[in-house]
Amino acid sequence: MRAHEIVLERIESDLAAGRLSVGNRLPGERALAEELGISRSSVREAIRVLEAMGMIRTAVGSGPRAGAIIAADPAASMTTALRLHVAAQTFPVQDVVRTRILLETWAVDAAARQEAVDLSDVEALLDEMDEPGVEPDRFHRLDAEMHAKLAAHAGNAVVREMMASLRGSIHGYVMAAVPLLDDWKAVADNLRAEHRGIVAAVQAGHPSKASRLVREHIEGFHGLTAETDSVTRRR
Amino acid sequence: MRAHEIVLERIESDLAAGRLSVGNRLPGERALAEELGISRSSVREAIRVLEAMGMIRTAVGSGPRAGAIIAADPAASMTTALRLHVAAQTFPVQDVVRTRILLETWAVDAAARQEAVDLSDVEALLDEMDEPGVEPDRFHRLDAEMHAKLAAHAGNAVVREMMASLRGSIHGYVMAAVPLLDDWKAVADNLRAEHRGIVAAVQAGHPSKASRLVREHIEGFHGLTAETDSVTRRR
Numbered sequence: 326m327r328a329h330e331i332v333l334e335r336i337e338s339d340l341a342a343g344r345l346s347v348g349n350r351l352p353g354e355r356a357l358a359e360e361l362g363i364s365r366s367s368v369r370e371a372i373r374v375l376e377a378m379g380m381i382r383t384a385v386g387s388g389p390r391a392g393a394i395i396a397a398d399p400a401a402s403m404t405t406a407l408r409l410h411v412a413a414q415t416f417p418v419q420d421v422v423r424t425r426i427l428l429e430t431w432a433v434d435a436a437a438r439q440e441a442v443d444l445s446d447v448e449a450l451l452d453e454m455d456e457p458g459v460e461p462d463r464f465h466r467l468d469a470e471m472h473a474k475l476a477a478h479a480g481n482a483v484v485r486e487m488m489a490s491l492r493g494s495i496h497g498y499v500m501a502a503v504p505l506l507d508d509w510k511a512v513a514d515n516l517r518a519e520h521r522g523i524v525a526a527v528q529a530g531h532p533s534k535a536s537r538l539v540r541e542h543i544e545g546f547h548g549l550t551a552e553t554d555s556v557t558r559r560r
Numbered sequence: 561m562r563a564h565e566i567v568l569e570r571i572e573s574d575l576a577a578g579r580l581s582v583g584n585r586l587p588g589e590r591a592l593a594e595e596l597g598i599s600r601s602s603v604r605e606a607i608r609v610l611e612a613m614g615m616i617r618t619a620v621g622s623g624p625r626a627g628a629i630i631a632a633d634p635a636a637s638m639t640t641a642l643r644l645h646v647a648a649q650t651f652p653v654q655d656v657v658r659t660r661i662l663l664e665t666w667a668v669d670a671a672a673r674q675e676a677v678d679l680s681d682v683e684a685l686l687d688e689m690d691e692p693g694v695e696p697d698r699f700h701r702l703d704a705e706m707h708a709k710l711a712a713h714a715g716n717a718v719v720r721e722m723m724a725s726l727r728g729s730i731h732g733y734v735m736a737a738v739p740l741l742d743d744w745k746a747v748a749d750n751l752r753a754e755h756r757g758i759v760a761a762v763q764a765g766h767p768s769k770a771s772r773l774v775r776e777h778i779e780g781f782h783g784l785t786a787e788t789d790s791v792t793r794r795r
Binding site for chain 2: 329338340366369370377379397399407409412414417424427483486491
């Protein structure tokens with residue numbers, strides 16, 4: 326085992342045993358290096374890896390807020406990995422979109438089956454997206470957040486994070502296609518109406534309708550930008 | 561942007577532009593450090609992150625095989641991230657299993673819909689699992705490989721890698737439960753028969769049957785070990 330992997334294994338077993346939890350502070354670089362008998366630079370390498378995995382966030386400075394804190398942001402890690410592998414063409418964009426459709430149709434179906442689901446968090450985001458003059462980049466970020474929040478109502482943390490990471494991994498491709506659209510305003514109005522339809526179907530407890538609308542919504546959007554794929558593929 | 565992130569961004573844009581591809585060698589640490597105007601230790605931190613993301617593999621030594629090679633192993637990265645987040649209890653094991661069922665029922669359904677699918681790679685693994693005296697750990701590794709190969713026939717790289725990583729992330733929990741089983745041999749025989757049934761349904765082109773058998777197979781196996789959850793949760 327290489328030096329930095331000793332740190333990773335130690336953190337994992339501390340998490341599994343409950344000796345470390347989300348919000349806890351990691352021991353300092355020097356303390357970890359001394360305790361594990363490795364160099365401080367190996368500790369730093371492990372900390373970068375944990376950060377990339379969404380397991381810790383680091384803050385600079387020397388106050389009580391300095392140092393590395395155990396976090397729980399799996400989507401951050403998966404987004405970076407997916408984005409890199411999309412860039413390397415291990416993952417065709419099409420496969421990312423199809424997987425997103427699979428997870429998201431399941432999620433709205435499951436959300437629509439719940440009793441008395443409260444979608445006010447989702448609706449607040451739809452209202453923000455209705456504001457006049459909202460720019461495409463902000464629109465797409467709110468859009469992504471809205472889809473994630475809606476999917477969260479299905480109650481499966483893994484699906485929620487995977488969906489968010491799939492979406493995030495191709496954000497660059499989506500944004501690259503925006504200037505090529507003939508009429509962004511018409512596209513945005515159409516997306517707004519589709520969102521309201523999906524949310525209404527979930528609220529009304531219609532799983533298969535919600536599922537079908539989500540599929541059409543995602544397929545439609547990517548069909549719209551499919552002809553620009555060859556342009557955006559090689560940014 | 562922090563120093564090591566400059567390297568990550570540079571590699572990503574080289575991949576996206578096709579200047580770097582899978583199998584290529586990364587420039588050396590010293591060359592990257594000089595070119596980007598950062599320290600060698602920052603370059604090394606970035607290399608550890610890329611390694612953890614399954615984007616490169618490193619080899620020691622000084623021959624032509626030394627250094628960092630661009631790789632494509634997204635499952636490695638997602639497995640590590642999922643495992644850490646399962647350990648931190650961001651992800652309940654149940655959510656991991658349910659997501660695996662969602663992806664895998666879709667995958668065998670899609671595989672069964674293909675014309676003339678050749679499952680000889682999957683069957684070779686089933687034959688290996690039939691060998692007398694195969695140990696639980698080897699059995700479960702072959703089992704995981706078999707499920708991944710079967711899912712690969714669905715033709716979606718993202719689903720294949722996500723499935724493999726979900727499975728890999730809870731391998732430790734599954735193995736921890738084995739000693740608690742009353743009769744490992746009976747469990748293994750049952751799993752073998754279920755595998756043959758799933759493969760036969762895919763081969764015969766019966767999507768909904770294949771899907772149902774996979775669901776029962778995974779639910780059955782985890783139902784079997786569910787009562788040991790409280791034991792394995794805190795290894």
